[in-house]
Amino acid sequence: MKKICVYGKGGIGKSTTVANVAAALAEEGLRVAVVGCDPKADSTRCLMGRRIPSVLDQLRTGSAAPVSFTGYRDILCVESGGPEPGTGCAGRGIVAALREIQDRGLLEDRDVVLYDVLGDVVCGGFSMPLREAIADDVYLVTTSDFMAVYAANNICRGVKKYAESGGVRLSGVVYNGRSGRDDPSVALRFARLVGTELAGEIPMSPLIGRAELERRTVLEAYPDSPVSQSFRALASHMYARGARCIPTPLSDEEVESLCRG
Amino acid sequence: MKTADGCKLFGAHQALTGIQGGVVLLHSVVGCNFGSMAFHAACDMADIRQTCTVISDSDVIFGGEESLSRALRHAEELCSPEVIFLVTGCVSDIIQDDVHSAAKAFQGRARVVTVEAAGYRGGLEDGYEAALTSLSELMSPLPTAETPAINLLGLGADDHRAGPDLEALRGLLHGKVRLNTVLSRCSLEELRRAPSAGLNVVLGRGVGLAREMERRFGIPFEVLDYPYGLTGAEGLWHCLERRFGLDFSEELASFRRRTAEGLRPVYSYLQALYGMPVSLIGSGARSRGMARFLIRELGMEVACQAEREALTDLEDFFDRVRASETAVLFGSSFEAELAEELEIPLLRYDYPVFDRLCVTCRPYVGADGTLCLTEDLLNEIMGTWNQKGALYQ
Numbered sequence: 001m002k003k004i005c006v007y008g009k010g011g012i013g014k015s016t017t018v019a020n021v022a023a024a025l026a027e028e029g030l031r032v033a034v035v036g037c038d039p040k041a042d043s044t045r046c047l048m049g050r051r052i053p054s055v056l057d058q059l060r061t062g063s064a065a066p067v068s069f070t071g072y073r074d075i076l077c078v079e080s081g082g083p084e085p086g087t088g089c090a091g092r093g094i095v096a097a098l099r100e101i102q103d104r105g106l107l108e109d110r111d112v113v114l115y116d117v118l119g120d121v122v123c124g125g126f127s128m129p130l131r132e133a134i135a136d137d138v139y140l141v142t143t144s145d146f147m148a149v150y151a152a153n154n155i156c157r158g159v160k161k162y163a164e165s166g167g168v169r170l171s172g173v174v175y176n177g178r179s180g181r182d183d184p185s186v187a188l189r190f191a192r193l194v195g196t197e198l199a200g201e202i203p204m205s206p207l208i209g210r211a212e213l214e215r216r217t218v219l220e221a222y223p224d225s226p227v228s229q230s231f232r233a234l235a236s237h238m239y240a241r242g243a244r245c246i247p248t249p250l251s252d253e254e255v256e257s258l259c260r261g
Numbered sequence: 262m263k264t265a266d267g268c269k270l271f272g273a274h275q276a277l278t279g280i281q282g283g284v285v286l287l288h289s290v291v292g293c294n295f296g297s298m299a300f301h302a303a304c305d306m307a308d309i310r311q312t313c314t315v316i317s318d319s320d321v322i323f324g325g326e327e328s329l330s331r332a333l334r335h336a337e338e339l340c341s342p343e344v345i346f347l348v349t350g351c352v353s354d355i356i357q358d359d360v361h362s363a364a365k366a367f368q369g370r371a372r373v374v375t376v377e378a379a380g381y382r383g384g385l386e387d388g389y390e391a392a393l394t395s396l397s398e399l400m401s402p403l404p405t406a407e408t409p410a411i412n413l414l415g416l417g418a419d420d421h422r423a424g425p426d427l428e429a430l431r432g433l434l435h436g437k438v439r440l441n442t443v444l445s446r447c448s449l450e451e452l453r454r455a456p457s458a459g460l461n462v463v464l465g466r467g468v469g470l471a472r473e474m475e476r477r478f479g480i481p482f483e484v485l486d487y488p489y490g491l492t493g494a495e496g497l498w499h500c501l502e503r504r505f506g507l508d509f510s511e512e513l514a515s516f517r518r519r520t521a522e523g524l525r526p527v528y529s530y531l532q533a534l535y536g537m538p539v540s541l542i543g544s545g546a547r548s549r550g551m552a553r554f555l556i557r558e559l560g561m562e563v564a565c566q567a568e569r570e571a572l573t574d575l576e577d578f579f580d581r582v583r584a585s586e587t588a589v590l591f592g593s594s595f596e597a598e599l600a601e602e603l604e605i606p607l608l609r610y611d612y613p614v615f616d617r618l619c620v621t622c623r624p625y626v627g628a629d630g631t632l633c634l635t636e637d638l639l640n641e642i643m644g645t646w647n648q649k650g651a652l653y654q
Contacts, residue, residue: 060322088320088356089322089355092318092321092356
């Protein structure tokens with residue numbers, strides 16, 4: 001089983017990337033699962049066409065109802081869920097949900113599992129996918145904006161910590177062109193500097209937003225579009241495994257210098 | 262590492278659980294409830310007024326505010342208290358439960374007093390101070406009593422011999438000064454009456470509340486060590502003489518006579534105590550008060566002394582005691598293991614004591630208390646096979 005984890009700054013396009021990569025891998029006949037690790041529990045919305053109950057919702061109510069659902073092209077969808085904004089501990093929620101998923105053996109028959117993790121590695125809970133052999137490969141999604149690269153570099157610090165003591169590795173950087181400044185060279189240079197490579201480029205496209213409004217992936221809604229081809233190329237790269245490395249995070253000054261061009 | 266002191270939550274529990282008419286609600290995990298109740302049980306098993314939200318994994322993830330609201334309702338149904346002392350622990354502090362809103366939204370008859378006492382934010386003394394200071398919100402200005410009256414601050418509900426000691430302390434006042442309110446061993450009515458006292462006598466801890474009462478009600482305060490022995494009683498009397506213009510010289514002479522007569526039959530044994538090395542550990546005011554008594558009145562030599570709240574690792578104190586010639590150890594139940602290892606007697610005088618009971622009126626302060634303390638010391642030495650020879654030299 002290939003276990004891939006996608007991190008990046010909030011709102012950078014992680015869920016879009018994960019859903020479309022999952023769809024592309026499923027097109028190839030692979031048995032794919034997507035695990036949303038975000039309290040908002042909306043990572044799988046475009047694969048399911050709706051919001052699904054989360055693992056933590058079920059745990060809280062003691063319900064025996066299922067927590068995994070089959071969506072587009074039989075992709076298994078699971079949402080960890082979490083507390084209402086401003087209450088409780090979302091990090092602890094991720095830990096509890098991932099343990100529950102493991103205990104129930106929900107992902108055992110899958111060829112590929114994609115974890116879509118909220119924002120930054122803000123605490124121990126959000127680094128859970130990096131630990132205990134939950135993920136093997138980490139991909140960082142970024143635009144060419146300074147704050148996005150800054151966040152990606154920060155995540156490299158978390159990956160480095162767990163890569164040194166376990167098997168998880170940084171396997172590539174995904175460039176998302178949805179930004180005021182479309183400059184993939186920033187992501188390419190960043191990838192090389194931290195020790196990996198650019199795994200793929202997602203161009204800015206109105207089709208992405210349109211498909212999301214339809215609660216579908218771009219691959220389902222606009223299968224022949226160039227942006228769908230980009231996701232397919234990225235999916236092949238991810239499945240083939242990229243340049244796995246223990247990342248060497250940059251200093252803040254190096255990140256600033258890189259983004260200045 | 263062996264910790265020498267309890268955490269902030271235990272201190273808060275100690276400050277609040279002795280207030281009759283109130284109930285302590287711990288918003289914490291089961292261990293905090295179990296531990297604090299275990300320490301309390303040896304003191305008064307018949308009076309356990311505490312309950313707990315027992316924070317679960319689900320509370321950690323989703324927030325414990327619902328559980329807290331439910332627990333507040335249950336506490337009222339279960340105990341019908343006038344006041345619920347809501348003491349919050351580590352978990353609710355980490356996840357930042359909005360406990361104040363939950364307390365404010367509580368619709369019951371009981372008033373809710375909230376004390377934040379996450380264990381990682383302070384030790385036992387910090388918790389005691391924070392909880393005691395929070396009690397000022399239950400007080401309102403009152404005219405000062407016409408007869409001299411004092412409040413006594415610094416007693417813990419679960420202190421070993423707290424009941425007998427309190428009666429002995431009352432006896433030391435000989436009716437010349439009225440004991441108004443004792444914190445924390447009082448009713449809510451007595452607590453509300455606290456602002457009518459002319460002086461707050463602080464036995465080491467409770468300085469925060471004393472300052473607050475000075476600010477709000479103009480009540481001065483004096484900080485004393487725990488008044489063991491004649492020197493302890495003298496310290497208390499001097500303070501009262503100075504503050505109220507009283508004279509306790511007759512009481513002083515009577516104390517001397519009573520202890521001298523009481524100890525006359527065992528005088529030769531007392532001589533054996535001169536220069537005997539002892540070690541003691543305790544909360545600051547108790548440790549200092551006991552050391553003063555042992556040195557000045559029994560002529561013993563204090564080889565090692567530690568104030569519990571200033572000690573990070575109990576093992577450091579243990580090592581110092583091991584390297585000394587200590588013949589008797591003074592401390593709490595936590596030091597029983599060291600006393601056993603060194604085969605020396607342990608005299609329990611400091612919190613927590615959970616392996617001894619005290620149901621008879623045998624105080625350790627006042628004239629009779631001094632006799633009890635000395636008697637226990639001699640008996641402990643006589644009961645230890647490798648020590649008793651020292652008494653027959």
